[in-house]
Amino acid sequence: MKHLLTTTAFLAFSASAALAQTVGFSQIGSESGWRAAETTLTKQQAEERGIDLKFSDAQQKQENQIAAIRSFIAQGVDAILLAPVVATGWDSVLEEAKEAEIPVVLLDRQVDSDKSLYLTAVGSDLVHEGEVAGKWLVDAVSGEECRVVELQGTTGSSPAIDRKTGFEKGIEGADNVEIVRSQTGDFTRAQGKEVMESFLQAENGGKDICALYAHNDDMAVGAIQAIKEAGLKPGEDILIVSIDAVPDIFQAMAAGEANATVELTPNMAGPAFDALDAYLTDGTEPEKFIQTESKLYTQDDDPAGEYERRKGLGY
């Protein structure tokens, strides 16, 4: 009996390992903490599944990524994960991979190439993230008047545009919730703090502000400091909702200084490996876009525990 179990376990293990033994992963680089966490989680996921992950850091350069993919093809990997640094210029190298019959899965960002050139793309819907944040706020204020200030991401960047659109969609129909001021905080703590200071000055020392919506957690963390220094209580006097779910916002939530965050999960590799497994086992073609969950975390979701779970991921 015991022998049978080990054999099955061994068979199961070797079967899954046989599907995708080596996977090449071309990462953009280490542009942000989120990116570092994505790398850590991809490596973890590969290890759990017994996959030999060949990791290549492109240092924010497309030519490095193309070179990495060519070397993956030459090494004859079973699949390639690609987090593309830009959207254009991938056609020829993706065709080379297709000719070598190596499936390519895009992580987090999209490319402008023909859809037949890659197996699938795993990513988050940025508009949906904003919508989740907006809906949370509408529920939280439950019909009361609410003047919202918004800290936008870098002007013109797609997360800034989409997260703004999504939030506006989320508060649509709720006439009591209104965005009164909106400025860019460049996705940084320092700018988030500076712009929040000016919002507080402009809105009667902050007394006229009911909530803050920040396009990322870092700006929210900066803004929380500005609110505290102005003598108000963040999380109570001014509700705070932001996006990303980085460790530091959970620390703020545990202290009652932030209210909600929408997760942009760095675990893009998990769904990617699942899709690859299904494809390599019986040829199941996945959808061309696999949307990751945009999970909402509030103060009730054990923020202190979430902080502990996340702080080692390299954010």
Next chain:
Amino acid sequence: MNALRRVTPQLLTLAALVALVTVFFPDFLRIEVVNGRLVGTTMDILKRGAPVGLLAVGMTLVIATRGIDLSVGTTMAITGAVAAWSITQGYGLGGALGLALLAGVAAGLWNGTLVAIFGIQPIVATLILMTSGRGIAQLVTEGRILTFSHEGMAFFGSGDVLGIPAPALLWVLTAAGVAFLMRGSALGMLIEAVGVNRAASALAGVNATVLLIAVYVASGLCAALAGIVATADIRGADANNAGLWLELDAILAVVIGGNSLMGGRFSIAASLLGALIIQTIDTGILLAGFPSEYNLVIKAGLVLIILVLQSPNLSHHWYALRRAAQSRRETAMASAKETGQ
């Protein structure tokens, strides 16, 4: 009196800007006392202007020697990272400040050696650290935002003395100290001499090499102070974004201050007014509530107007215009006297 006349254009520009922002935001000049601290937009400007103000002090000296220091923004990132790292490692406040200032001195020595000893053009010599420095800072922070909770350190960003924000005091005191050192001794004149003609001043007995290295070290020290303020402000070192593009704002502050990029005579007070002008524009734009797409366009437009109004060719016309008006008035007065008689 002479010094006041030197900074008159900058003072007028600042007054005009304040008036302009007040039109959009009537409460601009109001200052309240909240929890024993002075709170108001002007206080925010003094506080927020600290990094550029500090950088401008060092940059003025470098530019006076006909040099330029492009590395100050990245030096801020490095020193901020060093400060945050040493605080989290438990070196204490003194240790953290000391190490951060030491990192600033090291950056200045590197730049100064390349410029003064190897004779590399300053713009290229400092470009090396500008591009590589963020990597160094990221090595220190291991690529993440290194946060700390140390009240003594945070004081340099959000503390206050007698109600006045600590960063504002820091840059005013630094500037006053450096200005006193420059003008109270012959040091300022020697720097100007090196800027006008290094070879001639060396022949006249000025140790130009040491002086050049010293101004880059001073610039590195000012950048270190700015880095400490920026890191203390957000209670964390953000190697990617701390001081990003601030070297350009610092150069702009020096230029708005009427200092020549060709070196020679300089005024630290005027550079600081330049820094205040830039910060007033930045804060004014945020308060006015325009869509953020316009931020940089408005800033560029205002800077252009200020620089054109201060341009030497135009100031010649101002002078001629004033002379003409004066002589007209004198003739009119003379003829009035004649008719009166």
